[in-house]
Amino acid sequence: MPSNRILKGFIAAPSAAVILYAAAWLGSAFILKAQAENWIAAQQQAGRTITHGALVFGGFPGRAQITISDWAMSAPMADGGWSWRAPSVRLLARPWAPNTFTVDLAGEHTVAGAWTPPDVAVAIKADRADFQPKLNANGQVAEVMVAVSKLSVGDAIASLEAGSASITQIENQNTPTWRLNLDATNTKILSTAIPTARLTVDLVGEIRSGGLTTALTAWREGGGTLEVRDLTLDWPPLSVSGSGTLALDEKLQPIGALTAKFRGFFETLDAFTAQGLVRTADASMARIVLGLMSRTPAGGGPPELNLAVTVQNQKLYTGPISLMAVPTVTWPESIALP
Numbered sequence: 001m002p003s004n005r006i007l008k009g010f011i012a013a014p015s016a017a018v019i020l021y022a023a024a025w026l027g028s029a030f031i032l033k034a035q036a037e038n039w040i041a042a043q044q045q046a047g048r049t050i051t052h053g054a055l056v057f058g059g060f061p062g063r064a065q066i067t068i069s070d071w072a073m074s075a076p077m078a079d080g081g082w083s084w085r086a087p088s089v090r091l092l093a094r095p096w097a098p099n100t101f102t103v104d105l106a107g108e109h110t111v112a113g114a115w116t117p118p119d120v121a122v123a124i125k126a127d128r129a130d131f132q133p134k135l136n137a138n139g140q141v142a143e144v145m146v147a148v149s150k151l152s153v154g155d156a157i158a159s160l161e162a163g164s165a166s167i168t169q170i171e172n173q174n175t176p177t178w179r180l181n182l183d184a185t186n187t188k189i190l191s192t193a194i195p196t197a198r199l200t201v202d203l204v205g206e207i208r209s210g211g212l213t214t215a216l217t218a219w220r221e222g223g224g225t226l227e228v229r230d231l232t233l234d235w236p237p238l239s240v241s242g243s244g245t246l247a248l249d250e251k252l253q254p255i256g257a258l259t260a261k262f263r264g265f266f267e268t269l270d271a272f273t274a275q276g277l278v279r280t281a282d283a284s285m286a287r288i289v290l291g292l293m294s295r296t297p298a299g300g301g302p303p304e305l306n307l308a309v310t311v312q313n314q315k316l317y318t319g320p321i322s323l324m325a326v327p328t329v330t331w332p333e334s335i336a337l338p
Contacts, residue, residue, distance in 0.1 A: 021061070024095040029057050029064040032093045032101055036066055049074045059092065066091040080332075082113030083121070105129035114332045126151040143168045161186035170202070175223070178203045196234035202227040213252065213331050220248040228258060237267035242309070253329055255312050262305040265290060278324050286321050293319060 033055055040050050053069035067090050074083040090104035106129050110121040127150035134143040144167045151160040163184040170177040182199040205224025208215050226246040233240040244258025266287065273283040294303040307319040314326045 021095065025060055025064055028093050028095040029059075029066065032064055032066050032091050033057075035101070036068065036091055043073070047076055047079060063092045063094050080113055082111065085110045085121075100132065100134045103131040103133075105131055122154045122157070124151070124153050157190065159188045160184055163187070175204055176206045192235075194233070194235050196232065198230065198232040199228070200230040202229060216248060216252055216331060220250075220252065224248075226256075231258070231260070237264035237271070239263040244309070246311075249312075252331060253314055254326065257308060257310045260307070260309050262307075263302050265294075265305050266303075272324065282321075282323070286318075286323060289319070289321055 036055060040052075044050055049072075051070070051072045056067045056069070057065070058067060059065035067088055069088045071086045071089045072083070073085075075081060086105070086109045087107060091101055092104060093101035106126055108123055108125045110123055112119075112121040116122050126148050128148060129151065130145075130147045132145040132147075133141050134145075135141060146165040147163075148160060149162045151158075151163070153159070163182070165183070166179075166181045168179045168181075170179055180199070180201050180203065182197070184197045185195070187194040187197060203224075204227055205219050205222050207224075208218050224247065228242070228244050228246060231240065231242050240260055240262055242258045242260030244256060244260075246254060246256035246258075249255045269278065269283055269286055269290070272278040273280060278286070290305060291303075293307060294305040296303050308317075310317045311326055314328065316323050316326050
């Protein structure tokens, strides 16, 4: 009878939808597993050592999950000699978007390398640490997004309450360009607290694989620059906002010019002087000149200073004043870029 056919149709439609969703979920899980296996194989082919437990499926009916237990990865000395260990690593993807997946790195990890003391591993912990690469039609990474919260490095090396970052390839550029957006809240590095830090910068120029100094030299010789589109830093007593361009000189030392607005510069100058970073005579002259150049906002408040900041010949200049020497940057020879 017609009524029976209609009833069967109402029953069959949801069943078909469930079957289709289950098939999509399973397909997404297998694609995710294949991506993980291909990446691991590529790293091993590049000379890195990886050991891990079984790749276990999970998450249905939510996001497809692949959990990899007992993760350990290390590189030979020619590639930096670093190591990374974690109890587990999870990969997650939605059934309808297998090319956009998330690597869940929450929990505790240990890392070691040229940047750590010999034979000492540094513990990194985070309540949340999501690493989300997005692949283009060719299977290449076109965008990377990172979100972290309650991050700590070592016992007291660094900590972060919340932060996010994204790296996006800018299309239709004559020169390879990647845009970095960074937003961090309540960062602490050693004993220095930075309540707010925001940065938007374009990395212009091709970054080649190989040793770090070799890659940086090629990048510089190819006209590579860092175009700082927006910088906001709340670092009491100093507050800075600005933009500009940075690069490397023939000795691979930072050079560049930025236009910035400063607040709290007198208090910062006093702090630098007390720490011996700025000579007393230079500080006295700087206070006079900066006082003449600063302006009080129309609505009141602390004085503001708008001026150019330049770095050249390993010296920091604020306007016409040579304020302080810039420490030499020593690039680790052992670090290699993939």
